[in-house]
Amino acid sequence: MENSRRKFLKIASHALGGTLAAGVVAPLIGLTVHPLMKETVYGTEDFISIGRVDDFPVGVPTKTTITSSKMDAWNIFEGLVMGSVWVIRKEDNSLNVFSVNCPHLGCGINWGEDVRQFLCPCHEGVFDINGRKISGPAPRDLYSFETKIENNNVLIKFGSFT
Amino acid sequence: MANKLGEWIEERTGLSKLLKAALDEPVHGGAKWSYIFGSGLVFLFILQAVTGIIMTSYYSPSSTSAWGSVYYLQYKTSFGWFVRGIHHFGSSAMMILALVHMFQVFIFGAYKKPRELNWISGVFLLLLLAGFGLTGYLLPWDQKGYWATQVATNIMGTIPVIGKYIKILHQGGADYGNFTITRFYTLHVFLLPLSLVFFLFIHIALFRKHGVTPCWKMSKEVLKNRVDPFWPDQIFKDAVFAVGIYAALAGVVFWTGGAELEAPADPASNYLARPEWYFLFLFQLLKYCQGNFLIVGTVIVPALALAFLFVLPFIDRNPSLYPSKRAPFFGAVFSGLAGVIALTTLAIHHDSQDIHIIHQREEAEKQASRAVKLASKGIPPAGGMSIFLNDPVYLGEKIFKESCIGCHMVRGEGGENSPDFTNFGSREWVAGLLKNPKDKKYFGESGAMPPTKLPDESILDITEFLLSQSGNLLNINPERVERGKELALKGNCAICHPFGNKEMKKVAPNLTDYLSETWLKEFIRNPADPRFYGARNKMPAFDKLTDRELDAVVQYLFNLSKDRALVSEREEDGKKTYVFGLTSPRAIIDFKGKS
Ligand code: HEM
Ligand code: FES
Numbered sequence: 001m002e003n004s005r006r007k008f009l010k011i012a013s014h015a016l017g018g019t020l021a022a023g024v025v026a027p028l029i030g031l032t033v034h035p036l037m038k039e040t041v042y043g044t045e046d047f048i049s050i051g052r053v054d055d056f057p058v059g060v061p062t063k064t065t066i067t068s069s070k071m072d073a074w075n076i077f078e079g080l081v082m083g084s085v086w087v088i089r090k091e092d093n094s095l096n097v098f099s100v101n102c103p104h105l106g107c108g109i110n111w112g113e114d115v116r117q118f119l120c121p122c123h124e125g126v127f128d129i130n131g132r133k134i135s136g137p138a139p140r141d142l143y144s145f146e147t148k149i150e151n152n153n154v155l156i157k158f159g160s161f162t
Numbered sequence: 163m164a165n166k167l168g169e170w171i172e173e174r175t176g177l178s179k180l181l182k183a184a185l186d187e188p189v190h191g192g193a194k195w196s197y198i199f200g201s202g203l204v205f206l207f208i209l210q211a212v213t214g215i216i217m218t219s220y221y222s223p224s225s226t227s228a229w230g231s232v233y234y235l236q237y238k239t240s241f242g243w244f245v246r247g248i249h250h251f252g253s254s255a256m257m258i259l260a261l262v263h264m265f266q267v268f269i270f271g272a273y274k275k276p277r278e279l280n281w282i283s284g285v286f287l288l289l290l291l292a293g294f295g296l297t298g299y300l301l302p303w304d305q306k307g308y309w310a311t312q313v314a315t316n317i318m319g320t321i322p323v324i325g326k327y328i329k330i331l332h333q334g335g336a337d338y339g340n341f342t343i344t345r346f347y348t349l350h351v352f353l354l355p356l357s358l359v360f361f362l363f364i365h366i367a368l369f370r371k372h373g374v375t376p377c378w379k380m381s382k383e384v385l386k387n388r389v390d391p392f393w394p395d396q397i398f399k400d401a402v403f404a405v406g407i408y409a410a411l412a413g414v415v416f417w418t419g420g421a422e423l424e425a426p427a428d429p430a431s432n433y434l435a436r437p438e439w440y441f442l443f444l445f446q447l448l449k450y451c452q453g454n455f456l457i458v459g460t461v462i463v464p465a466l467a468l469a470f471l472f473v474l475p476f477i478d479r480n481p482s483l484y485p486s487k488r489a490p491f492f493g494a495v496f497s498g499l500a501g502v503i504a505l506t507t508l509a510i511h512h513d514s515q516d517i518h519i520i521h522q523r524e525e526a527e528k529q530a531s532r533a534v535k536l537a538s539k540g541i542p543p544a545g546g547m548s549i550f551l552n553d554p555v556y557l558g559e560k561i562f563k564e565s566c567i568g569c570h571m572v573r574g575e576g577g578e579n580s581p582d583f584t585n586f587g588s589r590e591w592v593a594g595l596l597k598n599p600k601d602k603k604y605f606g607e608s609g610a611m612p613p614t615k616l617p618d619e620s621i622l623d624i625t626e627f628l629l630s631q632s633g634n635l636l637n638i639n640p641e642r643v644e645r646g647k648e649l650a651l652k653g654n655c656a657i658c659h660p661f662g663n664k665e666m667k668k669v670a671p672n673l674t675d676y677l678s679e680t681w682l683k684e685f686i687r688n689p690a691d692p693r694f695y696g697a698r699n700k701m702p703a704f705d706k707l708t709d710r711e712l713d714a715v716v717q718y719l720f721n722l723s724k725d726r727a728l729v730s731e732r733e734e735d736g737k738k739t740y741v742f743g744l745t746s747p748r749a750i751i752d753f754k755g756k757s
Contacts, residue, residue, distance in 0.1 A: 009394035016401040030241040074230035076540020
């Protein structure tokens, strides 16, 4: 009698303890994995304005700094320099926008006006005005960003590139 | 295999023997429900520790980031509100349970020889609990915590001679700032927990050494013959209690929606501070100790009460456990309790009658929800308060309350002789004006404009047309606008009011772009302009307002109705776009370079 009572108490205590532990720990795990479920650091604009169409002369690559804002958990940081791009306006007013970071190891590439090519100072990577690789160790053409023009404003999609 | 590993560990540590010894501890006189309070406190302490530790991975202790990080925890994570709620109400539960526990061991006479140190370590634990409550309250750096804690640090300052230094040491400086947070944080998450664990260890070790103090009514025989093992007899009861505590806590958290977070601390505001409920009695006591007697409430009474608790085991030397034999001590302890309860009740009662406090609570609630809304767009790095500094509605409301509310009422507050601005600029407000301009809510009997005698539908059409000119009417109905325009221009309105040309003057205000940003600004700057009320004007001109202030007032006015968009309102809830660190060309290149 006393023994079976104690046996029951033992099982019941284990069950209670297990339920309690699960009930306490579940929300704690839920809270801890939050950064897996939601972005915590992200840009606030899909398309970032980089200037007016007329700011970019036809056929001459222009280097432009990109500023935007980012959310960092609870903070918003505005007017942040996100990086730089080369912008080339074509005859038909369409635009090519390339990352200034070389697809080899990320050095900043320059525009050589005399040869009319993009030249990487680090390992002699060479790209044409359309971003295509001509020579050098880079595995691909320049990174290029999608653009659109709204009310004469040039917007680029800085978050993704091809 | 598992057995072998078990043996291997056992041989080297003696762990299971230790555990067995701990679990088999005999409970003389039998397991009892009256012994559950201590273990309930241990459970709560563990709960506070684990919820607290997880929250430190979100909390950021600085005066510019504390509020934002708590805001994020509360509103932007899925379980943050729950975990924070458990921690918040858990602290109150600990305080309550510690008092119940203390009264249980007092009534049972468990402080008597040889358990004096057990009791004394308990008093230290109680003090540490108060310390947790005090330091934790400040950490969110919201209005409530900020101002209530000031009262506490000012009390420290009243201690003779050393008070000044103690206060500066706690604040980390002459005023509140970053070091106040870092110091309170260090206390709350390192020093107090370490001290509590230290005293708890002593407390429980001594309890184990002396065993439980049974009820005075228990006979010697029962005490000797009835011996239950701690496991499972007492632990079962403790487990039931712990589950009960947690269920009750979770219930309260769901019921209340979790702990409050008020607007970010504003050192320039004059907020009426109220401490956490378990300090209210001290707070109330201070009200009776004015001037030179302040120190009676801040230092002398608390010190005497504490001293009494510390020396109780030494002044009550009679070994008998019978309450009737300890009448003076029961009298002292329970009149102390009655005093605390009375003071607490008085404090609560007083606040529930005080119109300032009631108003302030409403105001604080409004501020808090506005703060949460603004914060969802991101908090500038300058800190929590900066969400308001950049918020025209907030600034506008301030100016309105300084300059306009004397004449214009908003939601029952303000003067009565000018139009009531509740719901200002909404369809309802304008339609009401057209229908009956002589209503007390609008121009009153002295108003010159006659009521518009048209069917309601037509009045709504005219309203839609009038407001459609403002540029920020939401959900415009174009058909109504067309019909309304027709009615206004061809009907009686245009006889007195000019339309379609800003410069034209007639006997009544020019309604071109009526209630638009520009119209309102020009009107507020000079209502007596012939374009507006002309010679009939009664409103003072507010031409001293700066552009920014005027802009703010207009935004505040727009914010009064749901029909009008705030011009400055950015897109709700910053759209999530690309993820930093994963998609920038740099990151991908760096990664390639390393692999
Ligand atoms: C953090 C707060 C506290 C914790 C976690 C705690 C924990 C415990 C535990 C686990 C026990 C053994 C079980 C029991 O008899 O209930 C105990 C016993 C005891 N506690 Fe506490 N306690 C706390 C606060 C206090 C306070 C504030 C006092 C009194 C000022 C106190 C005085 C005692 C005494 C005298 C005993 C011995 C009881 C007996 O002999 O039956 N404790 N405490
Ligand atoms: S980094 Fe440009 S070629 Fe190597």
